[in-house]
Amino acid sequence: MRPLRPGQDGQPGGAFLRPAGSRPSLHAGVRRDLPGAPDFAAHPFPEPAAARTRRDPAPSRFSYRLHRLWLTPLFRTALRVGLPAYLLVFALGVVLSDEARRDAITGAWEDAWAIIEARPEFRVTGMTVEGASEPVHSALQAMGPESFPVSSFQIDLESLRADFEALDAVASANLRITSEGVLTVHVREREPAVVWRSPEGLELLDGEGHRVARLRRRAARADLPLIGGEGADRAVPEALALIETAEPLGARLRGLVRVGERRWDAVLTDGRRIQLPAQGAGSALERVIALDQSQELLQRDVALVDMRLPGRPTVRMSEEALVELRRIRALERGESNR
Amino acid sequence: MTDLYRKQRAMRQTRRAALQRGVIAVLDVGTSKIACLVLRFDGSERQRAADGVGPMAGQSGFRVIGAATTRSRGVRFGEISAMQETERAVRTALQAAQKMAQMRVDHVIACFSGANPRSYGLAGEVDVEDTAVSERDIARAMAACEAPDLGTAREVLHAQPVNFALDHLSGLADPRGQIGNRLACDMHLLSVDDSAIANLIHCINRCDLELAGVASSGYAAGISSLVEDEQELGAACIDMGGGATGLSIFIRKHMIYADSVRMGGEHVTADISKGLHVPMATAERIKTFYGGVVATGVDDREMIEIGGETGDWEHDRRTVSRAELIGIMRPRVEEILEEVRARLDAAGFEHLPSQQIVLTGGASQIPGLDGLAARILGQQVRLGRPLRVQGLPQAATGPAFSGAVGLSLFAAHPQDEWWDFEIPADRYPARSLRRALRWFRENW
Structure with a gap:
């Protein structure tokens, strides 16, 4: 069939379109009907060129208004920032409004935290007191953590120090947990x-x-x-x-x-x-x-x-x-x- | 006339608001294409004005941030003939320009070429109220101009004071503050068919836009393509568009005459289409690639394949020599130029001190046109391109865009129009407070 219709090679106007010395189109923006490279492999029998030139893309009223709306700064900001923020807050609210789910979340968090606390790296196995006389020593031992081993997260060194320094005989106490997992207390007694x-x-x-x-x-x-x-x-x-x-x-x-x-x-x-x-x-x-x-x-x-x-x-x-x-x-x- | 006055005034107000916001679109509704430019105004103009940089001010104030053109639809002879189609084309152009500008535009200044423009020269004369001329005196002088009978269904498109004379001193550009007794004013008034303006306003309103000004495209093309000395000494700008050829005559930087010939490049294309039996699209392509108006010997041998889609080998393989094509095009171009010549003669163009003629517009790109035009219009003919403005894409710097570029210059530096001045008190409708005040002042 194709040899019979030689003029229809996918380009309106045929082969003269691009002569060697042709000038570029003067209406570059207007000439929408200028075809690109013809794709013969994909379309062995292209539809008539006239049918394609009649295609005249213009935005519909709706898409035109939508585009204008999208270019409105306030609307754009609301859509890009306000809507995601609202959705996030809303989703969080929905998830957290259920008591059981809230408990499950906190429970999972606490379990995970307990596993971390129980690791041997954070274990404290004992307490040594230095620089204290015998009665003070025994008093400090009684005030320290009740049972060893204990996780270092559960020892509040600040409050323990305050407790120790509340003793009349203690002028200052210096607490630290050594890398071996021992709570060391340096005490300076009052003279x-x-x-x-x-x-x-x-x-x-x-x-x-x-x-x-x-x-x-x-x-x-x-x-x-x-x-x-x-x-x-x-x-x-x-x-x-x-x-x-x-x-x-x-x-x-x-x-x-x-x-x-x-x-x-x-x-x-x-x-x-x-x-x-x-x-x-x-x-x-x-x-x-x-x-x-x-x-x-x-x-x-x-x-x-x-x-x-x-x-x-x-x-x-x-x-x-x-x-x-x-x-x-x-x-x-x-x-x-x- | 007060109704129109109010409408134009409202448009001027809208334009001022748009300039305050800093973004305005310029729309050239032509027969073959619709061009849209989005302008952004920044504050640099005010600083420049203080320097006293006269000629280049105006372009320094704005920047083109969006430009788009689309094939025009539903426009014939520069007038809207199919509203829906034109609206779609305007939407296409505006959307593309907005997309390029990344900014929403709400105000539009439009120009069109058709609608039978007709020029009137008016003169008015008043006694100056105080010793010095005030703005109210100018308004009164303009109001004193005898309004011509425009005919039915006509509207005033431009009403620009072009000259002022104080006592016996003529040629004043700005008489404000000068001392004198009698102030005379020459005004150029351009009237067009009111249906064309109404259609344009309706079409633009349907695109959710506000019209911030209208201009004749011949005037706009003249602003952008005439250089300063031409505007000063006298020149005619011939804007050869698709469906209409606009012409405007400038002297002393004012337009003094404008007219339009209802023929243009589309008619040349139609002639080719009829003469060679090809579709309009093919004829347009042949015209832009091979067109010309001066045949030489080599053109007889240059054969153009004009093609066809009938499936008939003989028909689809037709060729035509370039000389034949020129033979089709030339009479129509000559006809257009003859018609222009007739309008120029009617306007008394030969009395101007300089008779420069500048051809611009899309149809002025026909090779050899300047030679042909020189034979018909006189020796001082040149091809004009629009002024370069900041940010204009390369694709929009050709002569086809002189209307759009001129319109953006017009937006940046509007010419004083009649409606920019206060309405004189005695022209106001009755029950006006100002009239009462005036009576009070005069009688007590």
Whole structure:
């Protein structure tokens, strides 16, 4: 059939379409009927060219409007961002609205987490405490995790440390889990500096006045100085400074008593007192000691040295000394009176 | 006339809104093709204006971001004859241009070539109210122009003030602020058939678009293809389109005359189709590949296969020499040019200081046309191509696009029209507040 219809070679107008020196089409955009390379293999009998030139692509009203809608920025943003976001939230809401499904999800999560926690890499097999005395050691052992082995995820080191440091005897605790799976605790204990005779009983305090432990007998820590009185624990550094100042008094100083939570009394053996001012207590004490060293003030029969007014040191003598003094003065006057 | 005035004013307002938004489409509804350009305006124009760069301003302000052409359908002689078909073609072009621009366009400036344009030169004269000419004086001067009888079913397409004269000083481009007593105004008015405009508006509204301006395509082609000195000294632009050939005469940068010949390239194609017994598509192809208007000896020997689809070997293997083809084409082209010549003579083109003629439009690409045109129209003939604008694709830089490019220049730098000025108070309808104010001012 084809030899009979030689002109119909798939191109309208036949072979003259592309002569050697032909100019390109002047209406490149318009000429929709210019065919591309004819595909003879696929279409051995192409339909008449006239039928194809009549095809005239134009967007339908609907597709034209749709295209315009799609080019509207607001619509486009809503479709590209708003719709997926809405669908995601909606789907999540639907899935999570069922109680059983929610439980299944959390259960699966917890199971997975439990498997991770139980791995040997996170296992803690024991606890060692360093730098603690025996009672503190046993107390810390009692406060630590109840049973070993335990997963390191279940040990809250921060709260454990807070618990440890809540002990009065512990100044600071340093916790870490070593790579061998041992919970190591480095403890720095509080050093008792003074014995405080508090209303409740004898207590050991450290240099800052923090309670260290209860003391049953004073004799158990006879090496530590004694302080007393209400609120004395809040002025321990000052007390320690005063005690150091009172070194020359030696064994004559029995202790310090806080008076009115404001100032100190230095109590000497056989009940004699040195009343110190609230401000400048150290220098006042030094003056007393200097007086003692120069004039042997404390060797004399003095019941009380009142240094509360720095400008007017006052001495109260004992009863017998006063009688003796009066007697001596009377004697002096009586020689002339009699 | 107030109705039209209002319509044009609304269009101008729409255009201003579109420029504010920065995107506007330009649609050249032709007989053989529909071209659509999408323009994006950015703020650079305002900066340029401050520099005082006169001639090139206008193109610096916009950029073509989308361009598409499609075969026109349902348009004859530059007028819409089948609304549905034209609407489909406009949709095709607009969708392609929007797709290229990646932007939705809502406002369209359109031009068309047909609809029997008719030019009128009007003159008006008023006394200046104050010593200096104000915008209201200009509006009054234009309103004082005697309105010609346009005939039934005619609309005003352009009404542009082309010249102002103050007392005895003529040739003023912008008389505002000048001191004088009597202001005269020359206006060029172009009227077209109102059904053509109404059809165009309807067609564009059916595409969900708003019309932001209409122009005659001869005017648009003149803006884009005449160079500055031609516009200044006097020149005619002949836009040889598919179904109509538009012509516009420019002097002192204003269009002073426009007309259209209802013949174009499609008629040449139709002649070839009839003469050689080939379908229109084949005739169009033969015309674009082998067409010409000046036959030489070698053309007798250059044989063109014109083909056929009947299945008859003899019929389908016909050949025709190029000389024969030229013999078919030339009389029709001559006829078009003669008709143009007659219109130019009627307009008094020979009185212009310079008589440059610029041929543009798709049909001006016939080889040898300039030589033929020089014989008929006069010696100063050249072929024109549209001005280069930023972003225009290479495929749309040919003379067939001078209308579309000119329309985009028109969109960027619109010519002052009558409706850009305030309506003088006495032309307003009664019960107007302004009229009451005027009465109050005059009497108290």
